[in-house]
Amino acid sequence: MKTTIKEQYLVSTFFTFFLVHSSQTGLALLGFQDNISKNAQQDAWVSVILTGIVIHFILWLIYKILDEKHPDLMAIHHYCYGKVIGNCLSFFVLLYFLLQSLTVFWGYIEIIQVWVYPTLKTWQLGIVLGILIYYLVSGGFRLLTGFSFWGVVLPSFLLILIYFPIKYAKTTITLLPILNHSIGDILLSAKASTLLFLGFEWILIYYPFIKDANKSQKWAQFGTLYSTILYLIITLISFIFYNQEALQHTPWPTLKMVKIVHFPFVERFEYIFIFIWLLVIISPLCISIWACTRITRRLTRIPPKISLFVFLIMIVTATTSTKDFRSVEKISTITSEIGFYFIYTYIPLLFLIKHIKMKRNKSF
Amino acid sequence: MKNKISKQKGILGRGILTFLLIMGVSGCAPQKVIDEIGIMHTIGVDLVNNKIMGSVLYPDFTDDKNLMLVTAEADNLTTLKTNLDLKLQYPMELGQLRVLVLGDTLSKAGFSRVLESLNKDPSVGMINVVVADHSSRQFLQSIIKSPPLFLSDLIEQATEYEGLPDTSILTMQYQYFGEGIDVYLPNVKLDNQNKVELNGMSIFKKDKLKLRLSQKETFLFKTINEKNKKGTYPFKIRKNEKEANIGIQSLSGKHNIDINLAENEVLIKLNLNCELKGLPNWMDIRKVEELQQIAEKSMTNDIENMLVKLQKNQVDPLGLGMIYRSKSKIWSEDDFYKRVYPAFRFKVRTKIVFSQYGVVK
Incomplete structure (x- = not known):
């Protein structure tokens, strides 16, 4: 089965940088420091670098898996497993992507409720966000690519804002001693920091929408590199601004660091920051939902507008179904766990299966 | 030609729709009118019979008087806010809180119950925390005639120029949770003319007051x-x-x-x-x-x-x-x-x- 996308729907090659980087930066950037430093403590920045390197490798594997003949995950699945099993597996991947979008959707609503409007009801926000997402995703992939520009520019503003925590930080000795944790601890922290980089695997779906896609690997790797650097800087700054014990008592360290920024005319800068962050999370959120509709379109004949509507209804309903604040944490743990095994086990496995199959086909 | 007109109509329609949506969305947000909330500027916390006694200074914009003082007792900080609200015609807001005064009873018994609940409240910003040498209520009563932000300005000035250590609720959290460092906060006291005076600093072991340093020692401490x-x-x-x-x-x-x-x-x-x-x-x-x-x-x-x-x-x-x-x-x-x-x-x-x-x- 061939899938060629019309020229007018394609995006330029270098946009892969924006797509990959903005898929990786999202909600996790607001509060990841306490999770990753649970095991390796002040050495957790080593884990971030380590994860970054591994992600570069996985990205390389993905580019090895995808080729002209099989430009997306569904085509690969068909080729490797046949029609029935392949479609089943694609469906599971769809569920995983849906779970990812649910996590972001839910997490953002939670942040708004905790930080800004404690009395606002979940369904009100859910519906407003849902309409917004419907509008954006129905605009097509090119529009989402445009949006991913903000997903790169706005997190970069954090690099300017770190002036404030640095001004308040008294000492850098909280980063010392370097590497006094065991390799096991560092690896556990690396596992926790995998969540930060999740999102780049959507390239398995939007690969055919990139012009000269086989040349886009360079940009994708740059995107990941930039994410790694950004995360590394934020991690180091938070380790200086907080100490390890205080960090464990802070659920959203980045937001709390932004909180200390204040101007005579804005007392609570984090209000502005949280709402600007909507532009940052909107692109990974929309791309993941778009990926779901794309998979549906490739598996069935359901038009994207209908499947999009159904997915959004599902997400909004799931979000409003429980009021327990732990459920967000639970679902994000489950998602990162699935994501961890998806990129570290399933993608290498797919790579192996495809190559074995290719070799066999050649020898016949 | 016809096509062009319908296009223009479409743009106009979209503009109106956007306008209406913006109006709708911004109107939906829960709002608080400044005249209908009590803005806490300074809160003093004491411990009386193992209950938290909170005294709050707030500006009353409807009155000529600068500041008003209200006091309430409660078992914890959350109910303290309710008990304060029960004594006022409008709800109290924590957002503009500038100074927290710890009374001597509380600082001797440990400030952790106050800090931990303040720490969790997202509306709390940068607060200066000072330690009073006796009850904080008495202390607040003596500054009721001064301008609303007198105490926070005083602390800021003294920190910048007069050798008072630079502390806030942020450093307090850092030192309280962190290992290998202890909390220190500036002292306030009333002089013999019943005027406010900053004087040295208090050092806490975990959350309990352990030692007071004089102003001279405090300056030396600040230099190193x-x-x-x-x-x-x-x-x-x-x-x-x-x-x-x-x-x-x-x-x-x-x-x-x-x-x-x-x-x-x-x-x-x-x-x-x-x-x-x-x-x-x-x-x-x-x-x-x-x-x-x-x-x-x-x-x-x-x-x-x-x-x-x-x-x-x-x-x-x-x-x-x-x-x-x-x-x-x-x-x-x-x-x-x-x-x-x-x-x-x-x-x-x-x-x-x-x-x-x-x-x-």
Whole structure:
């Protein structure tokens, strides 16, 4: 089965940088420091670098898996497993992507409720966000690519804002001693920091929408590199601004660091920051939902507008179904766990299966 | 042509729709009118019969009077807000809280129950925390006639220029949760004319008040702890049976703290640029080296005494534990206080440069 996308729907090659980087930066950037430093403590920045390197490798594997003949995950699945099993597996991947979008959707609503409007009801926000997402995703992939520009520019503003925590930080000795944790601890922290980089695997779906896609690997790797650097800087700054014990008592360290920024005319800068962050999370959120509709379109004949509507209804309903604040944490743990095994086990496995199959086909 | 018109109509329609949506969305947000909320500026917390007694100063915009004081009792901080609201015609908001005054009863019993709930409230911003030498209610009553932000401005000013340590709820969290450093906060007290005065600082062990330092000691502590070294240091000189007390004004400087693990020695280097003012006539300004030596010696002595005082009281506001931790592979807070900290010997090297000396020779 061939899938060629019309020229007018394609995006330029270098946009892969924006797509990959903005898929990786999202909600996790607001509060990841306490999770990753649970095991390796002040050495957790080593884990971030380590994860970054591994992600570069996985990205390389993905580019090895995808080729002209099989430009997306569904085509690969068909080729490797046949029609029935392949479609089943694609469906599971769809569920995983849906779970990812649910996590972001839910997490953002939670942040708004905790930080800004404690009395606002979940369904009100859910519906407003849902309409917004419907509008954006129905605009097509090119529009989402445009949006991913903000997903790169706005997190970069954090690099300017770190002036404030640095001004308040008294000492850098909280980063010392370097590497006094065991390799096991560092690896556990690396596992926790995998969540930060999740999102780049959507390239398995939007690969055919990139012009000269086989040349886009360079940009994708740059995107990941930039994410790694950004995360590394934020991690180091938070380790200086907080100490390890205080960090464990802070659920959203980045937001709390932004909180200390204040101007005579804005007392609570984090209000502005949280709402600007909507532009940052909107692109990974929309791309993941778009990926779901794309998979549906490739598996069935359901038009994207209908499947999009159904997915959004599902997400909004799931979000409003429980009021327990732990459920967000639970679902994000489950998602990162699935994501961890998806990129570290399933993608290498797919790579192996495809190559074995290719070799066999050649020898016949 | 027709096509063009319908396109224009489409744009217009979309514009109107966007406008309506923006109006709708912004109108939906829960809003609070400034005249209908009570804005807390200063809150004082005491402990009375194991209950938290909160006193709040808030500006009343409808009245000519500047500030109003309201007091309520509760078992915890959350119910305290409710109990305060029950006494007012409008709800209290924490968003503009500037100063938290800990009463002596609370600081002796431990501030953790107040800090931990304040820490969790997202509307709480940068707060200065000060320790009163008796009940905070009495203290707040004495500043009721002053301008609304008097106390926070006073603290800011004194921190910037007069050698008060730079503290806030952020440093408090950092020191309270972090291991190897203890919480320190500035003191406030009432002088004999019932006026507010900032005076030295209090040092806490975990969350309980352990030691109070005088203003002079506090300034010395600040010089070896912070970048901002502005403040005055008084010392005595004696020469040819004449005696004088001189104040030198510190302008800027650098400090460095290092721990020699092998010899259990804490080495503190301090360089200060000072301004010399009010020199008595019998001292020759050209013999400034002599004066320098006296000042350096006096300061070194005072810093060492202050450090020994901290050591004897088993408190470590300087964060020597953190430095020790950054140098050793194994860290245990108990072990540090029991075994390591008492064994420290302090070596202070002070260097004072008089870069200015006033306008009269």
